Amino acid sequence: MTEQELRRTAVIIPPTGRAVLCVWAAVPGLFAAPFVFWQSIVAGAGFCLLWGFLVYCLWARACSFAAVLGERTVTVYSGVALPVRQVLPRRAVTSVRLLRTPLLRLGGVSLLIVAAPGAKLFLPAIPAQQAGLLAHILAEDAP
């Protein structure tokens, strides 16, 4: 894949990436659930429902995630009910970090963190090949 090809398409979170994100989000809930069930069954059930809803919200947000590489900017769109758009000039990028945990590797995805003096962009669980290329392009732009 080249930069031109990457610029013609939007980078989205694939189903495996969304699954990884949901697993990450579910872990604290699974850890805390036994302690809540210890208080009462009703509280435990309520907690599980609430946590499940939060994980669902994360999944829905991950579905709406899209990162677009422009000629001079990187733009990230996310959210449907509460839409957020972040625009970061490519020339302002100061560092790029690529993270791959065993779970991310299993899903064939990577976490990309793009930093500029004023802001940070988190591109969670995007396809590893696109993440690598994006990191390479942005690192070349960095001063």
Add this chain to the structure above:
Amino acid sequence: MTRQRHYHPLAALHFLRKAVVVCLLPLANALLEFSLNALLTALRQDAALLLFLCGASSILLEASSWALDEAGVLRLRWAFISKRERIIRGEALAALTIERPLFFRLLGASRVVLYPVGQPAKRAVTLYLHKEDAQELADRLMPVRDPVCHRAAGGERAALVVLGANGLSTLALTYLAIRQSRPFPLTAEAVALSRLNVLVRFAAHWLPAGAAWILVLTGSLFGISLARSFVQTVHYAVWHTADQLGSRGGWLSRFEFRVRSSEISYADVRVSPIARLMKRWPVFVVAGSCRPELPLFVYRSGQEELFRELLPEFRMPPDTRHDLTHRSAVFFAPAGIPFGLCLLLVLVSRSVLPALTGTLLIPTAVFAVFLAGGLMGWLKEGIWLREGRFTLRRQKGVYLHCICVFHPDVCLHTFQSPWAARYQRMTLTLALPGQVRLKVRSIPVRDAAPCLNALEQKT
């Protein structure tokens, strides 16, 4: 490379000031036991703690040092148990400030704060140095070459006029408060009334006096703030060089501010009620995370030559309004809710406790002023592109900030609530180096679009 130099002993005092809180712990224990023996034990423990802290401070002073080499590179060293060195290049600084409060001047010390380019405020470097060292450091890191200086004319006189007006009004309020504070006639006749009635009368008598004293206190605090501003405007000078802007001044407390022109994030003309009254507009300059509390300069309406000379690229936001249809009421919420509550209490008090009405009118009036500030924001807040630069107006309290962004590396962040999405509005946040954020609320999407597109088109 120049020799290693140590910090001023005030650096240790700065450490001690934070650590001395630990000394209160034994005293708290003595207070709980409330006996002479416990007090003596606590004092002994405090003496031991102080001795330990003094030892730690002396180690801190000895272990830390700084050096400045010929190339203008500052090296901050720490050598106790482990060795650490932080290197700061002069070119990598966005701004620096030198502060000399009265206490520092008596001890011959200066506080120098260095703001590296793009770093947040917590990464700024604060150094306590000898006066000469501080000046040398500033001149080597950010040298001032061929400066063009301007002395503020009339600023001191204007500050004195406001200070005098405040002094007179505070005196008048004090007189009123003393008159209100007549002793409560707790006579046998009054006591003969029911207990509750006495309490109500007591409150009805003292609350207006309390309100008057609150006003006196507010006036006095405002006066102190004005006096502080006045002593800071004495000997005030602003200068510019080919690559730098700066200002220095102060009478009892002195300060100096130097900023690299290329690193200025934005300039802000702050419009306050007093500024409107005096037709003088303070201009603040922000570079990296350096946000000085003093303006770089103040200009008068119709006399913008100094402004054009110092900041030739500044563009004022246009005097047009965004579409106000379905604009969010978020501007009114912070002052509107307490204003509504106070107004309700005023109405209730008129029938229940009329003596309290006057007291309650004070916070109501204060919140009404802030509500007027909110209305100003609702009417005027917005963002516009002027000659390729972001210009924006934003309201904060009773201030209206007219901002022109200079830095090319601006990140944008937009947010829409479901209600905003319905009416095609959004909140736009500009993220600037040093993690400085400027938020413009509830603007039409079609007005924000040119700003978003401008980043993609900017060269």
